[in-house]
Amino acid sequence: MKKSSSESKLVISQVMMPSQANVAGNIHGGEIIKLMDSTAYAAARRFARSNVVTARVDELEFHLPILIGDLVICTAQVVYAGRSSMEVAVTVEVEDLECEGRNKALSAFFTMVSLDKKGRPNILPELVIETSEEEAAFEEGKKRYEAHKLKRTSK
Template structure:
């Protein structure tokens, strides 16, 4: 299969946060953001594999900054590493205060998405190529490490 770069699988989803998604103090529920992240990871992995994909795992979800009602939330996802049928997707969430224009990375996470064939069995995906760019290369190598560590744990 022809390798693909993380920029080929790039997906972006943006949404204005409304009061029903938040607690009474105006802080957005973590689950609302996680749902957006999952959808964005789903699109990125489908752009990579062109198959049905399911979420198998979420790792290192770090809520760094609060997201508040009225913020514009933008999720960006890229496939940074692929095994045989699994893809690791790096998702970042930026929140933007539309009055002040202030922006920050509110959270990040790594999603593992698995490609399924028409019978629902794991199916092969293209490898990721990330040699040219030090940013994607670093994420690729970190993704490879997590993939190998997971495989070791699963085989025990």
């Protein structure tokens, strides 16, 4: 079976509430990471059509504060797929609903593993690349995958 990267693309949006913030009105980083993980999960599951689990998250760096009342838009898409693991690019944009425009708040790569009903690694569909941007993202994902694999085996 083959699937395109674009078939996995998913967007989840949420308005940030006071219960998600500290006393200064800044949203807790963990709330954003949880939303990112949920979005990565849904995109990966859409691609794999099986249960998936988070195996790794690349570095997260917040570029701007996210405040109560902001609309957070998480976009996720599978950019690399191996035998049973895949890399999902997740981008977070923030929109002040009283102003025009969005700003990029952060992004990360989530490595997700496809599992069968017995909890063992499950073979993924082949990732079909349709654009030059997808090709570049695939090659970068492959490099990260190979670097992480080398790091694991050298321990």
